[in-house]
Amino acid sequence: MGVNVLNPFGWLSPSGSRARLSIFIFHRVLPAPDPLLPDDIDVARFERIVGFLRRGFNVLPLADAARRLAEGRLPAAAACITFDDGYLDNLTLAAPVLKKHGLSATFFIATGFSGGGRMWNDTVIEAVRAAPAGELDWQDVGAGRHPLTDDASRVAAYQDALKRLKYLPPDERLARTQVLAARHGLPAHSTLMMSPAQLRELRDLGMDIGGHTVSHPILSSTPEAQAYAEIAIGREQLTAWLGEAPTMFAYPNGVPGRDYGARDVALVRRAGYAGAVSTAPGVATAASDPFQLPRFTPWDVRMARFGLRCAMNLMSAPAAQAPLEAAA
Incomplete structure (x- = not known):
C-alpha cells in the first residue's frame, strides 16, 4: 500500500495522527447515461473514477479505516468508497469494476426493499x-x-x-x-434492489455490507421507539441474511441536525454498530465523531476537475456534525 511521493493527496493528507480520511459516496451505477438520472453515473464513468482513486489514494475498507483513524494509524491519502440503499447495479456493474482494480467498498442496505421492493x-x-x-x-x-x-x-x-x-x-x-x-402503471414487484441472496454474493466478492435502516425514514422526525426499531431490526435482518453482524451504519439522507440528531447517534450506538457515516461534506480527522464520519463525491465529469475537488475537500474546514450533548 502506498501512494507516489509526488502525489498531492499525500501531501494534503499525511499518515498518522494528522491524517484526513476521504469517504466517497455513490448510489447507483448505470449501464449507460440516463437523461432522467443526471446525478447517477454510468459504468464507463465509474471505471474512470475508480481508476483515479486507485492511483491517487490508499483505498481501505471503511471499518478498518475508521479504526485506524481513531488510533492514528491511517496511511497517507486514505480513502473509502461507499454506496447507499442497495441497488442491484451495485452488484452487477459497480462490484466488477471495483474487483478489476483490486478495491473494495461498503454498501449500506435499507433492508425493507431487498428482493422486490422499490424505494x-x-x-x-x-x-x-x-x-x-x-x-x-x-x-x-x-x-x-x-x-x-x-x-x-x-x-x-x-x-x-x-x-x-x-x-x-x-x-x-x-x-x-x-x-x-x-x-402510472408501475409494477408492484421491482428488480431494482438486491435480494438477500445477491447481498451474500456481493459480500462473497469481498465487499462489506452496512446498515441503513429498514424503510429509509428521516430519523429525526421519527418517534424514538420506531427509529430504534428501524436501526436495530435492519441490523438483525442483515445479520440473519449474511451470518455476520454489520459494523457500520449510514444515516438515511444523512444531513446532521436535519435528518438525524444526537438522539439518533445514541440509538445507532445502542443497536451495536461500531461507527456511522453522514452526508455532511468534508473529511474525517482524529477529532471526528466516529458515529458521524463525513462523506462526499465530486460529480465532475472531467477527471482533472474531479481531482481538484478532491483536493479542495481535503483542505476544507471540519465537517458539520449533530451536537452530542443529548447523547452523553
Missing part, C-alpha cells in the same frame, strides 16, 4: 418517466403540478415532487407514492 423516491422518478407529455397534476397527493415537455422538465418535476414528499411521515409518504405507482 419511494424511485417510485416518484419512474412515475414521472411513465407519464405522458403534457401537464402532470399530482396536487391530490401533495406533489404539485408540472409541465412535461422534455427530459429537463421531467427531472425538474420529480425533483420538486421529492422535496414536497420527503419529510412526510414514512407511512403517509409511502401511501401517496403508492397512489402514483398505481396511477
